[in-house]
Amino acid sequence: MSNFDRHAAINGGWFAAIAIGAVMTAAPIYWEFSRQTAGVVFWTGVALLSCSILAVILGLLREKGIGKPVSGPFLLMAIGVFIICGGAAWHFWPMPEGQKENTKETIVQPAVLEAQMKELAGLDEFIGKKDENDLRDTFDFPRILKYNIKFQIRELSQRLVSKEESGDIDNVFRDGQARIDMRYANIANVNNSVQVTHIPGKIGLINTTTKYVESRKMLAKYMSSTMIPNDVRTALVELDRTIEQNTTTIIEVLNEKLADNRNNILKEFDDKSYYRGGTSGYYWVKFIPLRPKVDSISHEIRKHLAIN
Numbered sequence: 497m498s499n500f501d502r503h504a505a506i507n508g509g510w511f512a513a514i515a516i517g518a519v520m521t522a523a524p525i526y527w528e529f530s531r532q533t534a535g536v537v538f539w540t541g542v543a544l545l546s547c548s549i550l551a552v553i554l555g556l557l558r559e560k561g562i563g564k565p566v567s568g569p570f571l572l573m574a575i576g577v578f579i580i581c582g583g584a585a586w587h588f589w590p591m592p593e594g595q596k597e598n599t600k601e602t603i604v605q606p607a608v609l610e611a612q613m614k615e616l617a618g619l620d621e622f623i624g625k626k627d628e629n630d631l632r633d634t635f636d637f638p639r640i641l642k643y644n645i646k647f648q649i650r651e652l653s654q655r656l657v658s659k660e661e662s663g664d665i666d667n668v669f670r671d672g673q674a675r676i677d678m679r680y681a682n683i684a685n686v687n688n689s690v691q692v693t694h695i696p697g698k699i700g701l702i703n704t705t706t707k708y709v710e711s712r713k714m715l716a717k718y719m720s721s722t723m724i725p726n727d728v729r730t731a732l733v734e735l736d737r738t739i740e741q742n743t744t745t746i747i748e749v750l751n752e753k754l755a756d757n758r759n760n761i762l763k764e765f766d767d768k769s770y771y772r773g774g775t776s777g778y779y780w781v782k783f784i785p786l787r788p789k790v791d792s793i794s795h796e797i798r799k800h801l802a803i804n
Contacts, residue, residue, distance in 0.1 A: 608723075615723035616797055622714060623735075623790050624797075631786040635739055636707040641746055641779055643668045644702045645764050648750060652762060669703040676701050677747050699750045704743070712739070727796040735789040742783055749779045 623631060632638060646665050650657040657665075676683065681700025682693045694700040718724055719732045753760035753775045763769035764776065 612723045612725075615718070615721055616728075616801075619718050619724070619728075619793075620797070622718070624794050626790070628785055628787040631790060634707075635711045635786075636705045637742060637783070639668065640702075640704055640708060640743075641776055643705075644746060644750065645761060645775055647703065648699060648754070648761050649764070652758065656762065668705060671706045671709075672704045673709055674701055674703050675743070675747070677744070680747065680751055697755070699747060699754060702743075702747045702750070708743075712736075715739070725796070725800045728793060728800060731789070731793040731796045735786065735793065738784050738786060738789050742786075745782050745784075746779065749775065749782060753778060 623634065626634060643665055646657065646661065647669075650662060650665065654662075676692055677700055680695055680698035682695065684691050684693070692700065715732065715736055719729055719736065724732070750761070757771070759769070759771045760775050763771035764773065766772050
């Protein structure tokens with residue numbers, strides 16, 4: 497083999513070693529190694545890279561027949577190697593798991609925060625800006641109460657309800673939901689069909705409206721949203737429980753007032769009767785206000801956003 501071929505093979509081998517060292521140094525950023533494995537691969541690559549460059553430099557310095565070697569360029573190369581290896585160590589060294597997670601969290605935080613702010617703004621529009629009366633209307637409590645009383649008047653004495661009024665009752669509860677209370681009704685399976693029978697003298701069923709159903713669904717959506725902070729979700733659950741309790745109170749009040757005197761139901765809308773408004777008035781006395789629950793939700797949102 498000629499002197500040129502021998503030198504080319506040797507130098508080619510060293511430069512290949514340099515390339516391998518560079519690849520090993522960069523490997524931890526492209527492959528998911530464990531912390532220990534990444535450290536071994538990275539520093540082995542740095543060592544191989546450094547030793548290979550140094551060997552090439554020494555080989556060139558000791559090459560015969562070139563004359564007096566010039567050390568200045570090689571000194572600059574050594575400084576460059578030091579800078580490159582130091583920069584690579586800073587850039588490619590695998591971070592501790594906690595620090596890596598914090599970095600990722602910092603990167604995605606603006607997008608998550610934007611989505612969360614949008615969700616909280618929707619929640620505020622849904623309930624946060626409303627006063628007590630507006631909240632009651634959002635869940636349709638006044639209309640549900642009024643037409644359930646009318647429904648029971650029709651059940652107790654159909655002659656007191658005109659055909660037009662009866663149609664209004666049916667229209668209000670169309671596409672709503674019937675709620676059966678097992679304290680006041682019996683359910684049986686007759687020929688594979690569910691049959692509900694009211695306990696004599698009791699009201700076992702009330703109806704809710706489409707508006708009520710849709711508002712409860714909207715509230716459930718926010719409660720299950722991953723964008724809602726946990727403390728806000730807890731306050732939302734408390735509001736949902738209050739709404740459920742106020743709904744249950746309707747059938748309890750109807751049964752209590754019916755047991756006290758049938759006229760409490762039959763004369764509810766009679767302007768000349770002593771019993772006018774007695775049932776609805778009693779219900780609103782027992783009604784749990786919604787606004788304080790919403791205030792708790794707003795407080796948790798402000799606390800989460802660090803707003804005084």
